[in-house]
Structure formats: structure tokens, C-alpha cells
Amino acid sequence: MPQDGNLLQAAVVFLFAAVLTVPLAKRLQLGSVLGYLFAGVLIGPQVLGLIGNPQSVAHISELGVVLLLFIIGLELSPRRLWVMRKSVFGVGLAQVLLTGLVIGTIALLGFGQPLPSAVVLGLGLALSSTAFGLQSLAERKQLNAPHGRLAFAILLFQDIAAIPLIALVPLLAGGGDSAASGDGLSHGLRVLGSIAVVVIGGRYLLRPVFRVVARSGLPEVSTATALLVVIGTAWLMDLAGVSMALGAFLAGLLLADSEYRHELESQIEPFKGLLLGLFFISVGMGANLSLLFADPVAVLGLMLLLVAIKLPLLMLIGRLAGGLDRVSAVRLGVVLAAGGEFAFVVFKIGRDQGLFDARLYDTLLLTITLSMAVTPLLLLACARWVRSRPKPAKEIPEHLRAIESDAPRVVIAGMGRMGQIVARILRAQNISFVALDTSVDSIELIRSFGDVPVFYGDPLRPEILAAAKTGDAEYFVIATDDPDVSTRTAELVSRLYPHLKIIARARNRQHVHQLLDLGAQAVRETYYSSLEISRRTLVGLGLSNAQADARIRRFKTHDEQVLAAQHLVYDDDAKVLQTAQEARAELTRLFESDSLEEQKAAKAKAM
Structure with missing residues (x-):
């Protein structure tokens, strides 16, 4: 927040930066995401210093991702998710394991990282950004395209995989004694308990609550109830050590068949857009630009290496496991080639557990941020490449080609x-x-x-x-x-x-x-x-x-x-x-x- 703690000043700064940069980025066909990132860099401590504490903003802005996943859950249903099980747990698992193996091997052999650090590096960088990926697809109206559906399935599995990965980091750091095992068991029970509460509450309690609220006829109470469901579920999951976004997705999924689904979506949508923009701004504010200026070759080289590894692997998985054609596979790779926001959490735990030093941690965060920033540019280049490609000549049957007329x-x-x-x-x-x-x-x-x-x-x-x-x-x-x-x-x-x-x-x-x-x-x-x-x-x-x-x-x-x-x-x-x-x-x-x-x-x- 601003150094003087003025909340109104912070709101004015955020809104002014967004209004100034996002339309400019859209006009340049760079997408709103890059505009929000640039706004964050501009007002952050590295440039103008209008916002002195990016971490305080980041925690609030995570609600944007939470609301995004809740709405995605609303648009699905348990039956549709069951239909997608092969894409989620088949292609998604293949992507995380293959990408994690390749990146981890490079970190181990190419950069001399210890095996535990290499494992965390590989699996952490295998994750992609849910917020960036889905927002970019939504802006281009490609969520229902073949590569859009497969990208969503992979991102959903990554969100699920982030839970055991976060629990795995302390074990890799050497916390594998009986006490740690007991803590792990306790954590697992908390996770299962919180999921059970969400499932039971979503199935048996929420509909009666929404029925009573709907009968009141007060739109502001309906909005408050919708926000209470999303934020309350996210808070409960956060207490249990589960991804807040995954908890919100689960709540949305349970309400997907509810008669109040459209009402919930209309109430949440305005908050989702605003807070998601705040999330992108917070990512830009957290970029350590001094590290970029101090060693630009290393930072940019790592960012390009990350994209150069993930993009062809995603294309390969899209073609072989996802059944995509060449163009759709390229689009899938471009959307998911960047690092993800959950990697921030994984690497922070790794730093706290002694797997990374402070400089490596800052370098990793800056690499992921830059990879997110370059994603809109890659999408723009991909769109131009697709338009410039000559369309494959479809074989025209002779009976259609020969024009017979009297x-x-x-x-x-x-x-x-x-x-x-x-x-x-x-x-x-x-x-x-x-x-x-x-x-x-x-x-x-x-x-x-x-x-x-x-x-x-x-x-x-x-x-x-x-x-x-x-x-x-x-x-x-x-x-x-x-x-x-x-x-x-x-x-x-x-x-x-x-x-x-x-x-x-x-x-x-x-x-x-x-x-x-x-x-x-x-x-x-x-x-x-x-x-x-x-x-x-x-x-x-x-x-x-x-x-x-x-x-x-x-x-x-x-x-x-x-x-x-x-x-x-x-x-x-x-x-x-x-x-x-x-x-x-x-x-x-x-x-x-x-x-x-x-x-x-x-x-x-x-x-």
C-alpha cells in the first residue's frame, strides 16, 4: 500500500494506472494482461514508488484468481468434469511429469543444482499461469476451441497438483522424520476434512440459503451471499493448506447444476474482472527490475530457456496425447509456455526451507514474471503466423469442381x-x-x-x-x-x-x-x-x-x-x-x- 497508508490514494493509483495503460495495450493489440503488468511495474517500488509494499496488495489480488476459478467451476458440472477426466488426469499428468523431468534434469546436470532443488525447480516451473492462460483465451474467444479446452484441463490438473507439491517441498528439504510424517498426516486429514465440508455444505446447505436470499428480493444481499460463498470457501481451504483457487473451483463445481447458477455468475463477474486486473498489477509490482538491470543476459536467457523448453513439450503433448492438429498444438504451447503464480508459493517455501538462496529465488520470480509478460507478445505473433500461413488446399471432388449448367x-x-x-x-x-x-x-x-x-x-x-x-x-x-x-x-x-x-x-x-x-x-x-x-x-x-x-x-x-x-x-x-x-x-x-x-x-x- 502507499507509504502513508492512505487507502483512497492506493485506489486512485491503481485505477489511474489501469485506465492509462490497459486501453493503450489493447489498442496496440497486446492484450489487457500486458497492460496490467506494465501498470504494476510503473507504480511499483522499482520505478515511481507510488505503492511501497507489493506483498500487501498481492494477498488481496489473489481473490481475482479465486473468483475466476469459481466462475469456471460454475460453467462446468460434475458430469462435464467426468467427461474431461482423460484430458485432466491423463494429458495434465503427462504434461507436469514430462516438463518437470526435462527442466529438473537440466537444473541438475546443466546448472549443478542438488537433486532436491532440481526436483522442486522442475515441478514448480512445469506449472503454468491459470490467470494468464484463461484470461488470454477468454480475450481471444478461444476457451471453447480445441486448444482452449485442453489448456483448461491441463491448468486444472496443475492446480490440483500444486497441493501435493507444496507438501512435498519440506520433505525434500530434509523434514522426513517421524514428526514431519505426523505433520504430513495431520495436513492430509485437514485437507480431506475441508474438502468434505465444502462438498457437504455445497450440496445440502447452499441451495436453501440462496432460496431464502432470493425470496428477500434484495440484490445487495444476494451479492453479499455470493461473495461470502466464494471467499469463505477460499478461506477454509487456505486454513487447511489447500489452494484457495482450487477450493473456489470446487464450490463453483458443486453449484454448477443449481438453479441459482446464472444469478451467482452475474453477481461475481464484476468483482472477478477488477480483482484479476489487480492480480496482474501485483505481479508487475513484484518484479525485481534491479536484478534484471544487474544481469540482463542471465535473466533473459533463463526466461527464453524456460519458454523454449515448455513450448515444444506442450506442442508434443498436445499432438500425441491431446489429438490436436499442428496449429492448435502451437497455440496450446504459446498459452501455457510461461511460468505460473503457484510457482511463487512453491519457491517461497523452498527458499524458507533452505533449498534456494535469496538471489536464486529472486531470479526465479523475475524469470516467471518475464515469461508471463512475453506471453501476450507470443500470442500476437502466433495469431499473425496463423493468418499468414497458406491454408492447406482441401481436395476438391471432381463432381463439385466441374460446373454443369444449361x-x-x-x-x-x-x-x-x-x-x-x-x-x-x-x-x-x-x-x-x-x-x-x-x-x-x-x-x-x-x-x-x-x-x-x-x-x-x-x-x-x-x-x-x-x-x-x-x-x-x-x-x-x-x-x-x-x-x-x-x-x-x-x-x-x-x-x-x-x-x-x-x-x-x-x-x-x-x-x-x-x-x-x-x-x-x-x-x-x-x-x-x-x-x-x-x-x-x-x-x-x-x-x-x-x-x-x-x-x-x-x-x-x-x-x-x-x-x-x-x-x-x-x-x-x-x-x-x-x-x-x-x-x-x-x-x-x-x-x-x-x-x-x-x-x-x-x-x-x-x-
Whole structure:
């Protein structure tokens, strides 16, 4: 906290640092995690010194990880966890043992560490960061991707494995006498007892409690109850020497099938995001930058060595044990290549037990912190590498490649949802058409419903258009969902076949203007559904069907006039804005005029 102990000043410092750095990091596509880390470094004792005691912050910030694991537990259920057992206890165990063995061997033979220290080093560095990994996956919406699900399974096993690893460190340090054995037995009984309390309480006590709270109708009491469950479970587990995060996960898991699951998640989510950000800030504050400046080669070299060891091992495990393809295996390795926050706890116990000296301990902590900091950069590089890789050419069956057509009246480009509806209506009217798409899977699916004339082909290639006998058609319908592709297709078709009428799907008003410039008729993809939603809403709010229909017709006519006017000035933002403001006022005046006319007509009818 600040040196003068002012809590408000600390809150202002944290919030200001986060508001300043996180949006900047997001804008640079580095992710919010790196922004929080940089904020911590900036306000910590190594740079500006605005926060003098990072340890006091770190303890509070651990609640962010606790809340994160609780919400993850809520989104699972015991049945889903049982389905994941092979990934959790199979792949997770393989990752920890293999990575720990390789790193421990390098520490033993390459760096001359004693065997007990090498074992703790290997297993501690085999752990990855739950908070960093899951937050990075969530930001990129990859939690449900194959590598995201496997990463979660591995991280869950690592959290479980941290418990016996913490108990193992004193034994490796030489505390293996009968007293230590007795302490170990006592610790084991405490762990089992605390887990039993959580399981029994979660199954038989929490639901009645939430039922009573829900009936009270007080949202603040509901929030307090949710926080009490999470923090109370974490506190109980911490007393028993178990990972607080694992205890919270267990509580969430027990409530996953509860009817109050969504209510709990909505109450916890805001606190989770704020405290998780505080956790990342505390990690940045704890970085010993003086050690980095004193020996940058050694520190950076250890960080690169850690990533260089874990990343290929994770890729190997992902491919062989997890069944991932090459790209997903690389993504798995990048997400989990860094060290983890539980290693901080393991290495602190190792230092206290005499396995590490103070300098080695500081070096290990800085190495893990830097590996966390480099993870967003690796994810960014991985995303660019994936985008730059040429997609493997899927073998196109000859019956999909050969376009067979007898002078179609309509050619459809794109057989997504919109293209399929157009095709169904044309087919019902016995109007001949040819459809083109570049997704083999979509083509085969559509053909499975009947003999639909859909073929593999890119409408941006002139030879494909010629093979589809586009020149003999009357209409060319562009139903692709990519605005750039549809615009370039309209440009190509209008140039090669100027006699052809083009109707194109438009994403927005700007896209409409671009298509109109090319001579195409533009149909906005959500326009008519939005009008229907508005009509039904007006009827539901008390207007008659006739009144609602009149309002929608009035809006449609007015909007088409505005669109035509804006087409003349759409490349001038100021004039477009002025036109929109004038149109809004004009529409309000027209609606008021319609209402007055309806009132006069109603009075005349009543008389």
C-alpha cells in the first residue's frame, strides 16, 4: 500500500494506472494482461514508488484468481468434469511429469543444482499461469476451441497438483522424520476434512440459503451471499493448506447444476474482472527490475530457456496425447509456455526451507514474471503466423469442381443463409440457376438435401464465371457475407458482363453506396428484419396493425430518400452527418403529422 497508508490514494493509483495503460495495450493489440503488468511495474517500488509494499496488495489480488476459478467451476458440472477426466488426469499428468523431468534434469546436470532443488525447480516451473492462460483465451474467444479446452484441463490438473507439491517441498528439504510424517498426516486429514465440508455444505446447505436470499428480493444481499460463498470457501481451504483457487473451483463445481447458477455468475463477474486486473498489477509490482538491470543476459536467457523448453513439450503433448492438429498444438504451447503464480508459493517455501538462496529465488520470480509478460507478445505473433500461413488446399471432388449448367437465368455467389433462401425460392419456381461457393463442407451439406446445382468456385475468378455461363444469365445475385468480396465481385461481373443485372447483399449504408457506384442493386442484410421487429414492437405498445404498417411504410419511404441523398455526398463525413441530423428531425415531424391526421380522422368518424 502507499507509504502513508492512505487507502483512497492506493485506489486512485491503481485505477489511474489501469485506465492509462490497459486501453493503450489493447489498442496496440497486446492484450489487457500486458497492460496490467506494465501498470504494476510503473507504480511499483522499482520505478515511481507510488505503492511501497507489493506483498500487501498481492494477498488481496489473489481473490481475482479465486473468483475466476469459481466462475469456471460454475460453467462446468460434475458430469462435464467426468467427461474431461482423460484430458485432466491423463494429458495434465503427462504434461507436469514430462516438463518437470526435462527442466529438473537440466537444473541438475546443466546448472549443478542438488537433486532436491532440481526436483522442486522442475515441478514448480512445469506449472503454468491459470490467470494468464484463461484470461488470454477468454480475450481471444478461444476457451471453447480445441486448444482452449485442453489448456483448461491441463491448468486444472496443475492446480490440483500444486497441493501435493507444496507438501512435498519440506520433505525434500530434509523434514522426513517421524514428526514431519505426523505433520504430513495431520495436513492430509485437514485437507480431506475441508474438502468434505465444502462438498457437504455445497450440496445440502447452499441451495436453501440462496432460496431464502432470493425470496428477500434484495440484490445487495444476494451479492453479499455470493461473495461470502466464494471467499469463505477460499478461506477454509487456505486454513487447511489447500489452494484457495482450487477450493473456489470446487464450490463453483458443486453449484454448477443449481438453479441459482446464472444469478451467482452475474453477481461475481464484476468483482472477478477488477480483482484479476489487480492480480496482474501485483505481479508487475513484484518484479525485481534491479536484478534484471544487474544481469540482463542471465535473466533473459533463463526466461527464453524456460519458454523454449515448455513450448515444444506442450506442442508434443498436445499432438500425441491431446489429438490436436499442428496449429492448435502451437497455440496450446504459446498459452501455457510461461511460468505460473503457484510457482511463487512453491519457491517461497523452498527458499524458507533452505533449498534456494535469496538471489536464486529472486531470479526465479523475475524469470516467471518475464515469461508471463512475453506471453501476450507470443500470442500476437502466433495469431499473425496463423493468418499468414497458406491454408492447406482441401481436395476438391471432381463432381463439385466441374460446373454443369444449361444457360441459367440466375447465378448465385455465396450459399450461406441468404443464398440458400434465394436458391430454395428459385427452385420452387422452377427457375434455372447455378450457385457458387468456396466451402466444400457447405456444398456437400447443401447437396445432401437434394440435387441442388451448387458447385465449388471462386466468383472472383473470370474462368469460373465463364464456366458457370454467367454471360447467359439475366441476374447475378451476390449473397456472400464479406463486404470486400461482394464489392470486388460486383465490380468484376459488371465489367465482364455489363448487360447483367446485379443484386448484392449489403452490410451497411456505406457498403450500399459502394455497390450503387458499381451499378448493383443493394439489399441491406438486416434492413427488412429490423422493420418487421419494429412493426411488431409498435403493435405490442398499443398501435393498431394499420397504424404500425403506416409508420413502417413512412419510415421506409423516408429512409430510401435519405439514402439516395446521402449517396451524392457519402464520401464527405460532415455532409453525411448533417444529412442524418436533418433526416432525424424530418422523420419526427412526419410521424407527428401522421398522428394528428389519425386523430382528426378518428374524431370525424366518431361524429
